[in-house]
Amino acid sequence: MTESPPEAPAPSAAAGLAExxxxxxxxxxxxxxxxxARIRVSPDRWVETHRTLAEHLPFFSFLxxxxxxxxxxxxxxxxxxxxxxxxxxxxxxxxxxGEGVIVSTxxxxxxPRLATLVEVFGGANWHExxxxxxxxxxxxxxxHLENLYLPDGFEGHPLRKTFPLLSREVKPWPGMVxxxxxxxxxxxxxxxxxxxxxGE
Amino acid sequence: xxxxxxxxxHHSEVQVSVELExxxxxxxxxxxxxxxxxxxxxxxxxxxxxxxxxxxxIGYMHRGYEKLAEVRTYPQIVALVSRIxxxxxxxxxxxxxxAVERLMDIVPPDRAQYIRLVLTEMARISxxxxxxxxxxxxxxxxxxxxxxLRERERILDLIEMVTGGRFHPNFNRVGGVKxxxxxxxNQKKVVQxxxxxxxxxxxxxxxxxxxxxxxxxxxxxxxxxxxxxxKGVGIIPVDKALAYGVSGPNLRASGxxxxxxxxxxxxxxxxxxxxxxxxxNGDCFDxxxxxxxxxxxxxxxxxxxxxTMPSGDLQAKVPRIIKVPKGEVYVRAExxxxxxxxxxxxxxxxxxxxLKIRSAxxxxxxxxxWLLKGQLVPDIIAILGSLxxxxxxxxx
Amino acid sequence: xxxxxxxxxxxxxxxxxxxxxVVPGVALVFIFAELKISAHMQSRIGPxxxxxxxxxxxxxxxxxxxxxxxxxxxxxxxxxxFKFAPMVVLMGTLAVFVIVPFSPKLIxxxxxxxxxxxxxxxxxxxxxxxxxxxxxxxxxxxxxxxRAAAQLIAYELPLVLAVVGVVIQAGTMSxxxxxxxxIEPVFHIGEVxxxxxxxxxxxxxxxxxxxxxxxxxxxxxxxxxxxxxxxLVMGYLTEYSGIRFTMFFLxxxxxxxxxxxxxxxxxxxxxxLPGVPxxxxxxxxxxxxxxxxxxxxxxxxxxxxxxxxxxxxxxxxLAWRWLIPLALANIAVTAVAKVVL
Numbered sequence: 001m002t003e004s005p006p007e008a009p010a011p012s013a014a015a016g017l018a019e020x021x022x023x024x025x026x027x028x029x030x031x032x033x034x035x036x037a038r039i040r041v042s043p044d045r046w047v048e049t050h051r052t053l054a055e056h057l058p059f060f061s062f063l064x065x066x067x068x069x070x071x072x073x074x075x076x077x078x079x080x081x082x083x084x085x086x087x088x089x090x091x092x093x094x095x096x097x098g099e100g101v102i103v104s105t106x107x108x109x110x111x112p113r114l115a116t117l118v119e120v121f122g123g124a125n126w127h128e129x130x131x132x133x134x135x136x137x138x139x140x141x142x143x144h145l146e147n148l149y150l151p152d153g154f155e156g157h158p159l160r161k162t163f164p165l166l167s168r169e170v171k172p173w174p175g176m177v178x179x180x181x182x183x184x185x186x187x188x189x190x191x192x193x194x195x196x197x198x199g200e
Numbered sequence: 201x202x203x204x205x206x207x208x209x210h211h212s213e214v215q216v217s218v219e220l221e222x223x224x225x226x227x228x229x230x231x232x233x234x235x236x237x238x239x240x241x242x243x244x245x246x247x248x249x250x251x252x253x254x255x256x257x258i259g260y261m262h263r264g265y266e267k268l269a270e271v272r273t274y275p276q277i278v279a280l281v282s283r284i285x286x287x288x289x290x291x292x293x294x295x296x297x298x299a300v301e302r303l304m305d306i307v308p309p310d311r312a313q314y315i316r317l318v319l320t321e322m323a324r325i326s327x328x329x330x331x332x333x334x335x336x337x338x339x340x341x342x343x344x345x346x347x348x349l350r351e352r353e354r355i356l357d358l359i360e361m362v363t364g365g366r367f368h369p370n371f372n373r374v375g376g377v378k379x380x381x382x383x384x385x386n387q388k389k390v391v392q393x394x395x396x397x398x399x400x401x402x403x404x405x406x407x408x409x410x411x412x413x414x415x416x417x418x419x420x421x422x423x424x425x426x427x428x429x430x431k432g433v434g435i436i437p438v439d440k441a442l443a444y445g446v447s448g449p450n451l452r453a454s455g456x457x458x459x460x461x462x463x464x465x466x467x468x469x470x471x472x473x474x475x476x477x478x479x480x481n482g483d484c485f486d487x488x489x490x491x492x493x494x495x496x497x498x499x500x501x502x503x504x505x506x507x508t509m510p511s512g513d514l515q516a517k518v519p520r521i522i523k524v525p526k527g528e529v530y531v532r533a534e535x536x537x538x539x540x541x542x543x544x545x546x547x548x549x550x551x552x553x554x555l556k557i558r559s560a561x562x563x564x565x566x567x568x569x570w571l572l573k574g575q576l577v578p579d580i581i582a583i584l585g586s587l588x589x590x591x592x593x594x595x596x
Numbered sequence: 597x598x599x600x601x602x603x604x605x606x607x608x609x610x611x612x613x614x615x616x617x618v619v620p621g622v623a624l625v626f627i628f629a630e631l632k633i634s635a636h637m638q639s640r641i642g643p644x645x646x647x648x649x650x651x652x653x654x655x656x657x658x659x660x661x662x663x664x665x666x667x668x669x670x671x672x673x674x675x676x677x678f679k680f681a682p683m684v685v686l687m688g689t690l691a692v693f694v695i696v697p698f699s700p701k702l703i704x705x706x707x708x709x710x711x712x713x714x715x716x717x718x719x720x721x722x723x724x725x726x727x728x729x730x731x732x733x734x735x736x737x738x739x740x741x742x743r744a745a746a747q748l749i750a751y752e753l754p755l756v757l758a759v760v761g762v763v764i765q766a767g768t769m770s771x772x773x774x775x776x777x778x779i780e781p782v783f784h785i786g787e788v789x790x791x792x793x794x795x796x797x798x799x800x801x802x803x804x805x806x807x808x809x810x811x812x813x814x815x816x817x818x819x820x821x822x823x824x825x826x827x828l829v830m831g832y833l834t835e836y837s838g839i840r841f842t843m844f845f846l847x848x849x850x851x852x853x854x855x856x857x858x859x860x861x862x863x864x865x866x867x868x869l870p871g872v873p874x875x876x877x878x879x880x881x882x883x884x885x886x887x888x889x890x891x892x893x894x895x896x897x898x899x900x901x902x903x904x905x906x907x908x909x910x911x912x913x914l915a916w917r918w919l920i921p922l923a924l925a926n927i928a929v930t931a932v933a934k935v936v937l
Contacts, residue, residue, distance in 0.1 A: 033528070059447075060442065061447075061563075064543070066553075074270055075549075078548075091530060091541070091543075091558070121444075121445075122567075123444035126562065148258065148259060149258065150262075158267055340820065340903070423903065423904065425903050428907070577827060578824070
């Protein structure tokens with residue numbers, strides 16, 4: 001959008017945090033953009049990583065996944081090329097200083113399998129069930145990997161990018177018939193000063 | 201009776217086990233049940249009144265917000281997220297907006313941040329008052345409900361005064377707070393600020409809320425039967441709470457003195473003087489007590505915020521079209537129910553590529569199968585109620 | 597006229613008619629009282645429109661509404677039992693009124709074993725509750741019914757034991773005899789005869805135990821576990837609708853009436869009030885008794901809207917560990933005092 005992309009508010013603290021925990025578990029990468037510490041590990045070190053981190057970050061916040069896809073059925077596709085993969089990520093934090101880190105790993109789309117975290121964090125149970133039904137990721141060793149939200153026998157994995165949003169297919173988004181047409185992306189990008197209009 | 205019947209009877213008699221066993225009865229609570237706060241279903245295997253196993257069945261309220269968010273722009277998502285936890289709708293909007301602002305490197309003006317803070321705390325009070333009133337009802341005492349809801353009404357009126365909505369304010373914009381005052385050219389003419397008399401009325405209402413807290417302390421916490429029903433019931437030890445992601449007042453009741461308001465900087469809480477109440481045993485009583493004290497602390501925060509409310513704009517300068525640069529950010533907030541977080545994955549579009557909503561009630565409820573094992577049927581309700589969940593917050 | 601009244605059957609029919617008309621009428625008044633009292637305790641107004649003034653016709657309107665509703669019977673229910681259960685409950689409640697003396701003469705039958713009869717007839721309602729719970733083919737109902745039965749066993753004992761103190765003191769089990777015993781002067785100060793109800797003659801503990809056990813018998817808060825709408829939906833009432841639900845509903849308030857009437861008779865002097873000449877009791881007696889009953893009913897309502905509900909095991913331990921030993925001690929003390937004094 002603008003020439004100079006905005007910088008993250010406090011990259012140093014989060015980056016330092018990511019670095020510290022990344023070293024602890026031998027992460028593939030550690031970033032602290034936008035004040036969010038993130039480390040990436042390989043799938044086979046998934047459980048071990050969490051077991052190590054649990055001693056420092058005992059609070060299990062959530063587990064979820066992202067479907068990275070070049071072609072999407074709904075929404076906007078990502079800018080540029082992305083590697084086709086599922087990214088599973090969890091967030092762990094402590095309950096004293098407010099430190100926390102997002103741990104992620106990449107899974108292939110052909111055979112998305114990952115070891116379960118239930119042994120390490122009991123709370124992973126429901127989160128993994130959700131990720132299973134929404135993305136079709138299998139968590140090996142999960143005690144009860146059944147649908148959590150979706151009815152039994154539901155076909156497809158709704159949060160995959162290939163899953164169409166049926167209501168949009170049937171009926172156009174009612175927001176389109178607004179009083180005033182939404183300004184198009186083109187004219188905003190063309191006229192730079194108007195884009196950063198007064199916020200009143 | 202035919203011979204076959206006799207034979208069948210004979211066989212069935214032979215097969216009777218010598219040992220006396222009482223098979224578990226499956227008791228189905230919900231999805232339509234007075235105490236499941238909506239459409240939660242619990243499949244309980246009970247032996248008499250003792251529970252052997254409970255399986256919560258959720259998803260009756262699942263609206264797929266994470267998918268819906270992918271086809272909406274950021275300002276449109278605000279309308280969705282205030283419906284996640286409808287008891288404190290306003291509080292859910294703030295962390296999402298903060299996340300978007302972090303990605304865009306926008307800092308809202310002080311006044312906007314203070315208004316957000318005041319309304320968030322009001323949402324906290326309104327949510328906790330619902331808990332304080334409905335929990336005794338679940339234990340069979342209907343009177344506190346009326347007393348607490350009477351004061352909650354004042355808080356809702358104040359929220360309505362500013363935002364126009366009681367449950368779903370939809371009041372946050374990227375870069376600040378501002379109600380849409382009509383579309384198009386009309387939007388530029390109307391200058392909106394806090395309504396006249398709002399600050400004064402807030403102080404008066406806060407006074408009454410603290411008054412009703414005193415009443416509740418006498419009425420409920422001083423009641424012998426209430427103590428009998430809640431003390432030592434449904435204890436969540438700290439390690440279980442952490443492993444299950446139990447957060448907010450439920451975690452603090454277990455004795456963890458941790459509050460995201462003190463550690464994170466999504467709103468300017470660092471300038472305020474307030475305590476973090478924490479329980480000792482992590483039982484139902486502590487969970488009630490902690491929420492009662494949190495109302496007092498929230499009142500303290502609101503009073504300070506009203507007294508030091510800065511003047512200025514309500515909105516930072518933002519582009520006409522909100523396009524968010526590429527990046528991932530996780531912002532969490534101390535919501536009335538616990539840790540509410542949004543993991544926004546932006547690919548540079550007008551809406552998120554992926555929005556993970558971390559809602560507090562979901563994790564708080566996930567501890568239930570562990571917690572209810574071996575309890576009595578009446579304690580299902582006592583424990584369930586004390587977790588203070590909202591089904592919209594569980595199912596999203 | 598008198599000849600007609602002397603005929604046993606005519607008199608009986610008349611008495612039955614009076615009870616069948618008066619008791620539900622009074623129950624309706626108590627329902628209205630509960631609506632209004634609870635409303636004012638919760639800073640509400642309560643019924644306001646039905647009947648014009650104060651919404652006095654609300655219970656009537658509710659009753660008519662209930663009667664219009666379909667009388668549903670669950671498919672798997674044990675039909676005859678299911679249909680009969682509310683009648684048993686109502687019958688048990690009404691049967692108690694046989695021995696309640698409203699005035700020296702206004703009593704259906706002054707049985708020699710009046711107290712015993714009252715307690716026995718009162719516990720018949722629990723059989724009806726158990727029938728309702730069992731026949732509904734509903735797990736909530738069943739649990740409610742079983743809870744009611746467990747509660748009956750636990751609380752019938754303290755109830756009976758609390759009454760024994762009064763019986764010892766009065767030396768009779770006839771209800772009228774007990775009232776007469778309370779009219780007897782306890783002692784004299786100069787010329788003035790001091791007449792005291794048994795409550796003030798040392799049966800305070802007995803009265804407290806009786807009222808607590810009566811609450812449990814009536815399934816009223818804090819002992820309303822058989823209904824416990826937050827756990828068991830409506831307990832044994834879950835599957836009932838229409839007229840049969842009305843019968844349960846009416847029986848609850850009629851039960852409040854009968855229990856309060858027994859308590860008033862046993863402990864508060866029944867139809868007698870010190871200072872009222874004995875000749876006027878025939879006329880004033882019913883009014884005096886009703887005043888006492890109303891007071892007790894008010895206390896019952898007051899408790900309901902103040903307390904949460906106990907847990908089933910806590911209720912049992914309260915009965916067996918506190919009420920029964922206390923009641924036994926009360927009997928011992930009363931007996932000793934009776935002999936010594």
